[in-house]
Structure formats: C-alpha cells, structure tokens
Amino acid sequence: MTRIALLVGSLRKDSQTLKLAKALTKLAPESMEFDFVEIGDLPFFNExxxxxxxxxxxxxxxxxxxxxxxxxxxxxxxxxxxxxxxxNALDVGSRPYGASVWGGKPAGIVTASPSGIGGFGANHHLRQPLVFLDMPAMQQPEAYIGNLWNLFDEEGKIVTEGTEDFLKSWMEAYAAWVKAHI
Known part of the structure; x- marks a missing residue:
C-alpha cells in the first residue's frame, strides 16, 4: 500500500477544494492510501x-x-x-536546516478555481519551492480544475461531464509516478 499525505490549501470547513480532494481519493487506484494532513493549525514559521x-x-x-x-x-x-x-506548511516541513521532511517525496499538484483558468498560477508557483525541496513533481498530465463551484452536486458527486474520467486517469498517472520514485 502506498501512503500519500494529502494537503488541502483551503482551510474552510466546507470548501470546494476539500470536496475535490475527497473525490480524488475515491477515484484513486486501490493501492493508494490517503492521510489528510492538517495544515491550518501550524503557526507561521518563525525560526x-x-x-x-x-x-x-x-x-x-x-x-x-x-x-x-x-x-x-x-x-x-x-x-x-x-x-x-x-x-507555510512547506516552510515548517523544510526545517530545521538539514532535516527537511520533503526530500525525495514524489509530489502531485491539482489546482482549482471558480474561474476557467483552474488555478494555473497556483500550480506553477507551487512547483518552484518543490524543486528546491527536492520533491519530484509530476509534470504530465497537468491538472487545472476550473469552474469549481459547478463541479459537484449537493452530495459531493462530480456532475461535470468528462471531469470524473479525467481525474481518474490523473490519479492513475500519479500512482505510477509515485511508484517510479519510491
């Protein structure tokens, strides 16, 4: 079983991003196990x-x-x-100097927004520190999920045509990426 730490960037209890993260875990191969790691309680990094x-x-x-x-x-x-x-989570995990918890851990990035751009800026800004932290980030396929507020029904089921198939194939690619890098 491959153990994946899942970090959700939105801290809101009922966020659409959290719904997306939960949907991704349901679409993942059975060989993956997910731990939602809390980041909202981390004090800002201060040496x-x-x-x-x-x-x-x-x-x-x-x-x-x-x-x-x-x-x-x-x-x-x-x-x-x-x-x-x-x-902040990246900073906390990268310290103390020489004891980073990130090194070598294969990363996947899924960004989302209510606009059609799907979090392109966040996706690419996140990749910058991952390079420094020695985290091989999956390059393809990319995952920018736009129109997030229209993606789910009241029960959290994906209703946008084609999105569920795309996310399932993305999770399969990420599983292969992790397997190749551990």
Whole structure:
C-alpha cells in the first residue's frame, strides 16, 4: 500500500477544494492510501520557535509527512498564487536546516478555481519551492480544475461531464509516478 499525505490549501470547513480532494481519493487506484494532513493549525514559521521543543503541531505535521511515500497537494488559487497555508506548511516541513521532511517525496499538484483558468498560477508557483525541496513533481498530465463551484452536486458527486474520467486517469498517472520514485 502506498501512503500519500494529502494537503488541502483551503482551510474552510466546507470548501470546494476539500470536496475535490475527497473525490480524488475515491477515484484513486486501490493501492493508494490517503492521510489528510492538517495544515491550518501550524503557526507561521518563525525560526525562534524551532527550538528543542517546537510547537506540537509542527512536530505532528513533520512526523506525518515523514511517514508518507508521496505528497498530493490539492489547492485553490489565491490572487494568482498559492495560499499562505500551503507555503507555510512547506516552510515548517523544510526545517530545521538539514532535516527537511520533503526530500525525495514524489509530489502531485491539482489546482482549482471558480474561474476557467483552474488555478494555473497556483500550480506553477507551487512547483518552484518543490524543486528546491527536492520533491519530484509530476509534470504530465497537468491538472487545472476550473469552474469549481459547478463541479459537484449537493452530495459531493462530480456532475461535470468528462471531469470524473479525467481525474481518474490523473490519479492513475500519479500512482505510477509515485511508484517510479519510491
């Protein structure tokens, strides 16, 4: 079983991005197991807090990422970039210096927005720190999910024609990507 840490960039309890992340886990191959990793409780990274006793949420977060075989980021786009919560999680996991939890973990990125652009800016901004953090990010197929607010019915089922098939094939490609990199 391949264990995937799933980070959702929207912190809102009933976010459409969270619905998308849950839908992705249902469309994934059975060989994948997902752990939704909480990032909303992480204090903003401040090196002064990274002592022998860092915040408990930082320790929990770092241990959950260490235990994963790969990382899946499902995030909205905020102002043509990634949400602060995702960037903060990357920073917390990259420290203390020399003890990054990210190195070598294969990454997948699915971005979404209510517009037709589908989070293109967030997707590409997220790729920049992943290069530095030594996380091989799957290049193809790309996943920009537009018109997010029209994607689900009241029960969280995907209603946009062709989207479910695309997401299922994307998850199959991501599973193969992770397998090739662990």
């Amino acid at each position: 002064d807090l990274d002592t022998d006793t860092p915040p408990a949420s930082w320790t929990r977060f770092r241990n959950e990422i260490k235990a994963a075989d790969g990382v899946l980021f499902v995030t909205p786009e905020y102002n043509r970039s990634l949400p602060a919560a995702i960037k």
